[in-house]
Amino acid sequence: MLKTLLSIITICTIAIFGLWIYESMTTKETSGNPYSDTIPSKMGKPDSSEYMFTERFPYTEEEILEKTGYGPKTGEGFNSSNMIASIADFQINQPGEEQGTYIEGIPEGHTVKVELIERTKELEEIDKINEVTYEEGEKGLVATLPDKRDQLYSLSAEMINGNGKVIDTYVGIVYVPPEPEVNAEVSTDKTSYSPTDTMDFRITNFGPSRLSYGARFIIQSYGNKAWKTVEGPEAVVAMEYILLPKESTIHTVKLESYDLEKGKHRIIKRLGVSDTEVEEELAATFIVE
Structure with a gap:
């Protein structure tokens, strides 16, 4: 009985410690503002590669x-x-x-x-x-x-x-393929929202590389001529998403989780080329009314 109890305590401790490490890794960037004043919403362009072949080859x-x-x-x-x-x-x-x-x-x-x-x-x-x-x-x-x-x-x-x-x-x-690089675009379904709206956040991969990214979104508010990171949900599941070339995906973001005030904001997503160290940040701006 004592062994079982100790095992459960050990497992819980490891799980909490692992979550703390993950949260530290994903939130340390919000201390101050390490992000650029200007982050593009788009990088590269569709069909930027001569061949643009992906995992789906067009010939039988x-x-x-x-x-x-x-x-x-x-x-x-x-x-x-x-x-x-x-x-x-x-x-x-x-x-x-x-x-x-x-x-x-x-x-x-x-x-x-x-x-x-x-x-x-x-x-x-x-x-x-x-x-x-x-x-x-x-x-x-x-x-x-x-x-x-x-x-x-x-x-x-x-x-x-x-x-x-x-x-x-x-x-x-x-x-x-060419040298690994991020060719992608991020966008929102609307330009303005209420503080309790749900946002559809779209990520489009122009290719030719596969992109990978985590579950966390960073939202910043603009005021006093500077961007400041807004605190979001405390716990985020540690998972990796893969986006194939020439595909788009939509993630829903509950704005009420960020307690946003009226004004200008931006949502930032860090995208990486799968199996490489190449990473870029893209951001879409929006207004809260």
């Missing part, structure tokens, strides 16, 4: 084969019995990374030709970057991406029998 497997001019995927050479990792139809990778397919070993009397070709958004060929022929027994059928960004490539593996005939093909599209 059949269309990729047709547009790139490769033969059919028959399953005669690459199949479940010898595949370790196949070429994905579409993937986003970084410059200099090694990409390809891995098998148990090229069958006796066969070879595999791997090609890396730079292509347009419509998958038309621009330049053949690399071509390698792998011999029987080899397992890693790969190519290394060039040190260039905002590029689109096709990566193919063709298995060829002893008669020189292509018996099976794997082909996928690889996109190397």
Whole structure:
């Protein structure tokens, strides 16, 4: 009984301590005013990247084969019995990374030709970057991406029998995005509110990077020629949101939780590029009447 009670007390203490740490991390920025006097509501623009491909690639497997001019995927050479990792139809990778397919070993009397070709958004060929022929027994059928960004490539593996005939093909599209940056916009559903209204706060990701952000919103009031942070809800759930490229999301904000006076205010959101240290702040201004 005593052990159980001590365990419960320990768990509660850890939970409270964890919440205190999280709150400290997310509220320490409200001491004074570390925010700029001018924070934009928009950064970048839609379709700022040449290709703007995201997790949702516009072509099917059949269309990729047709547009790139490769033969059919028959399953005669690459199949479940010898595949370790196949070429994905579409993937986003970084410059200099090694990409390809891995098998148990090229069958006796066969070879595999791997090609890396730079292509347009419509998958038309621009330049053949690399071509390698792998011999029987080899397992890693790969190519290394060039040190260039905002590029689109096709990566193919063709298995060829002893008669020189292509018996099976794997082909996928690889996109190397630009340098990670926040291209996004924040906005509110109205320009003016009452102190007890609920605000619809919209975040739009122009892409091409995925954006991540936390649950906390910072609201500031303008007075005496300066912005001052308004105290909000004391406890905020520690969670991370992910916003995919070319998508928008709306969060509801209860203004009565901030006890706002009449005047000019702004709501600030810090957005980061997923899996990087790139962060930016955007803000939307509004009036309380």
